[in-house]
Amino acid sequence: MAGAPLAAQIVMIAVMLAQGRWLFALMVLPSAVGCVASLLLAAGRSAIDRSDTGPDGRDDGRVDGSRPAVSGTSAARPEDGPAVFPERCPPWEELALPDPAAEPLVWRHIVRRWLAGGDWAAVLGIDAESRPYRLDLTRQGPHALVAGTTGSGKSVLLETWCLALACANPPSRLTFVFLDFKGGSTFNRLSRLPHARGTVGDLDLAHAVRALAALEEELRRREALAAAHGVGDLSVMDDPPPRLVIVVDEFHALRAQLPDYVDRLTRIAAVGRSLGMHLIACTQNPSGQVNAQMHANLSIGICLRVRDAMQSRELVGAPHAAAIAPSMPGAAYITDGGSVDAVRCAAVRDVDALVGRIGLAARFCALAPAEPLFSAPLPRVVASSDDxxxxxxxxxxxxxxxxxxxxxxxxxxxxxxxxxxxxxxxxxxxxxxxxxxxxxxxxxxxxxxxxxxxxxxxxxxxxxxxxxxxxxxxxxxxxxxxxxxxxxxxxxSPRRARRTADAPVTPDGCAxxxxxxxxxxxxxxxxxxxxxxxxxxxxxxxxxxxxxxxxxxxxxxxxxxxxxxxxxxxxxxxxxxxxxxxxxxxxxxxxxxxxxxxxxxxxxxxxxxxxxxxxxxxxxxxxxxxx
Missing domain, CATH: 3.40.50.300 (P-loop containing nucleotide triphosphate hydrolases)
Structure with missing residues (x-):
């Protein structure tokens, strides 16, 4: 079947030559040459595929003939089919926190981790071997793109990731800005963290515009700080500013409602690594929602259940996320540009309790909550204070x-x-x-x-x-x-009375x-x-x-x-x-x-x-x- 177009071209050339129409024959000749080249390329690919197949008839896991698509025991090779996820993932507390019998007060464990210098490798869940899976935003990132359809567990993943980072790093080293463009309550509880510098979660576009303008101003401030200290990376400073993690839920809604502001996030993705600014963007469909410039800087790809194999392949290089069962929320494939790991993401059992313990740890360490990066728009009524x-x-x-x-x-x-x-x-x-x-x-x-x-x-x-x-x-x-x-x-008031008594007088003693x-x-x-x-x-x-x-x-x-x-x-x-x-x-x-x-x-x-x-x-x- 692949040679059918070439055969038709050869027949046409033969008929034209028989009728003496040399000019028409020359016009058809380049098309025939193209068909021959296509057949030769297809034959070359078949030869490479046969050389990559082992004695047992299975592929060695290489997608492009140059490097394996997956690695490690928890990797999911494209040719092996979807991975087998653990049937159950324990709560995040059982994976990342000490045994209650050994440490009944969680806030003390959080304080010890903060005093130990912090850690950016966050426990997100378990791998295919049921071992704790850690993802390092600073080393494997600095930015991430999360995709998944409704009910796949995106919001739970974002919640777990942010809480894991907050438990390991104090507000003096880590801060958050939460942007939710679907009008849900994803970040309502996270906004009470002492690390939070601002939250947009009610579909208020005016509030969102303020947040994006504040992020751009913060980017310029950090650029000026790096220039003033003569450093290329703020992390080498003796007293660097805290890292700022910007979490965007429903990124496609931002692109649809505020398309002129997407470039601001693109710039953060381009220069944020050296300035201590990280972007975690979440969307239902990664196809066409992230421009090429931003996609090039989103090193970490997390694909939960999606409807189209092409979406999965675009994000993690394998189609398996489309085969995740709806009864398996939190199942995901994660890549950092190298290996593709099958992970079952964990959920925090009691988010409110954990947020409260993080706040208690901050108060114990005398750490003030992070200064707000932006505020809500002007209210309709401002109460007067005549004093x-x-x-x-x-x-x-x-x-x-x-x-x-x-x-x-x-x-x-x-x-x-x-x-x-x-x-x-x-x-x-x-x-x-x-x-x-x-x-x-x-x-x-x-x-x-x-x-x-x-x-x-x-x-x-x-x-x-x-x-x-x-x-x-x-x-x-x-x-x-x-x-x-x-x-x-x-x-x-007493202050007014004192000020009246202290009113200036003229040289003759009169007021x-x-x-x-x-x-x-x-x-x-x-x-x-x-x-x-x-x-x-x-x-x-x-x-x-x-x-x-x-x-x-x-x-x-x-x-x-x-x-x-x-x-x-x-x-x-x-x-x-x-x-x-x-x-x-x-x-x-x-x-x-x-x-x-x-x-x-x-x-x-x-x-x-x-x-x-x-x-x-x-x-x-x-x-x-x-x-």
Whole structure:
């Protein structure tokens, strides 16, 4: 049958020559030569296969004629058929932990292993000979790809592997980041490990983007650290940073939902070895889900039960994983680029108990939990702490406060407190009705009124114009619902009382006037160049006075000039891209703002010093916190 195309070509050439069509015969000749070459190659392969077959008719285990495909007693040779897995695998505790009679307290065993220097060879289960099987991520890795269909035991394998590493290495040598893109609970219990630096497990793409950005920032930080110490591998440093193991479950979902971010993990796989960063990617189907560049760096391949023999062959070089019975969860073939081992993965009997013992060992060793690498996105509500001004340390030369916290800011990776500077010019609060402008000003009034060294003037629209109230008793600002005055200020805390007593005085012994601040709501009419209200003149004069800081709220920037009228802006986005761009919000930040963010009261953008940072303003109607 293999020579049928060649015979047809020869017949065609003969007919054309008989009819004198020499040109057509020459056109068919190259095809005939190709058929001859194909037959010769096929014959050569058959000869090699016969030379590799022993006297008993069985192959010696070589796949390409150059090296055996498997080695060791637990290896599964492709030509021998699927391996025979042990019917039962004992719990992981029986394989890796001491006998309870010899050591009843597991946490003490964990402490001893940590003090002994740690170990990266983790016990994952048993081999075909029922002996404990160990896999060394640093020596055989540094990265791994795990594949298996639903119910094959992927999640249990990841859980066992991470716990085995955590039992052998303290948080000062090992940390984890868990990314689960299927919305399951694979890493819920592992997230309580003292080694965990962050977990994404609820299909929150915004949270996942933050995690990937944090990983990229951590990669750059480690590259800078290696350059600063002049080393090519961080492990040779006297005090290297802990290794970071990134565990990704359902990698194919990441590729489908965030394809632009896959390159970040690819870069980690390419340079992570020398920087102490390891990647364990898990997917249901390895075919086409991992690009060639990443696949070249994933030295360890673990294939549990799959549906297609081609998937198994692509990952471990043998088709046997497709023949694993559904009744054999945890059965897998593992390769590190050399041998292919048949392994029955073990499960941890009581994950919660083991996590608790690891935490107890960390507390005994006085090891603090790993610092979070990233945080969740901005919450919808941030409770106000009117006593937060006590914690500010920004004071000018006279000792008067220069910072007042007002919101929670988001730099794209982590959250931190956002504060307004009271010594760098006026501040504009821009936004439509119901967005939180008045709530923000009310919160600032209550907070500033109890800060020592502040002279507060409040201007608000009344029935017959604008009402002016010098700071005497704050708390008459409308609440978040506009139904009436907000709560009165809390009584001064002991720290406030001490700071008031220590307020600076002038050379003649009189108390200094302090910092002068104006709070003006609905200032659009006052900023109109055609305004005739006397308050408009007073407001303009105060805005030009370098000794006065004016915080004013407006609906639009029509009558506001930047930076003449304000150096800092708090802009509440409207959701209309063109209008938000006109308000000064950068286009790249608008692209990251969620569709529902403009509908969240208090969600704004802080524009200062050429930077734009999303913030969630403190809720103005939350109960005050007193100290």
């Amino acid at each position: 937060a001004a006590d914690d500010t340390d920004g004071n000018d030369a006279t000792g008067w406060p220069t910072l007042v916290p007002f919101a929670l800011a988001d730099d794209g990776i982590a959250l931190h407190t956002a504060s307004l500077r009271l010594d760098e010019g006026n501040i504009a609060v821009v936004g439509g009705h119901g967005r939180g402008r008045s709530t923000l000003l009310g919160m600032l009034e209550r907070r500033l009124a109890v800060m020592p060294g502040v002279r507060l003037t409040v201007v608000a629209a009344g029935g017959n114009g604008f009402r002016v109230r010098e700071h005497a008793r704050p708390g008459s600002w409308p609440d978040a619902h506009g139904s009436g005055p907000g709560p009165p200020p809390p009584p001064p 200094d006037d302090g910092r002068r601040i104006w709070l003006v709501d609905d200032a659009d009419a006052l900023l109109d160049p055609m305004a005739v209200d006397p308050m408009a003149h007073r407001l303009r004069r105060a805005m030009r006075d370098p000794g006065v800081t004016v915080v004013f709220a407006v609906l639009s920037m029509r009558h506001v000039r930047v930076p003449d009228d304000c150096t800092t802006r708090i802009v509440f986005p409207s959701g209309e891209r063109h209008a938000d761009l006109m308000l000064g919000i950068p286009a790249d930040l608008l692209s990251r703002i969620g569709v529902c963010d403009p509908d969240v009261p208090g969600r704004a953008v802080l524009l200062e010093h050429g930077r734009a940072v999303p913030v969630q303003c403190h809720a103005g109607n939350s109960p005050p916190v007193t100290s």
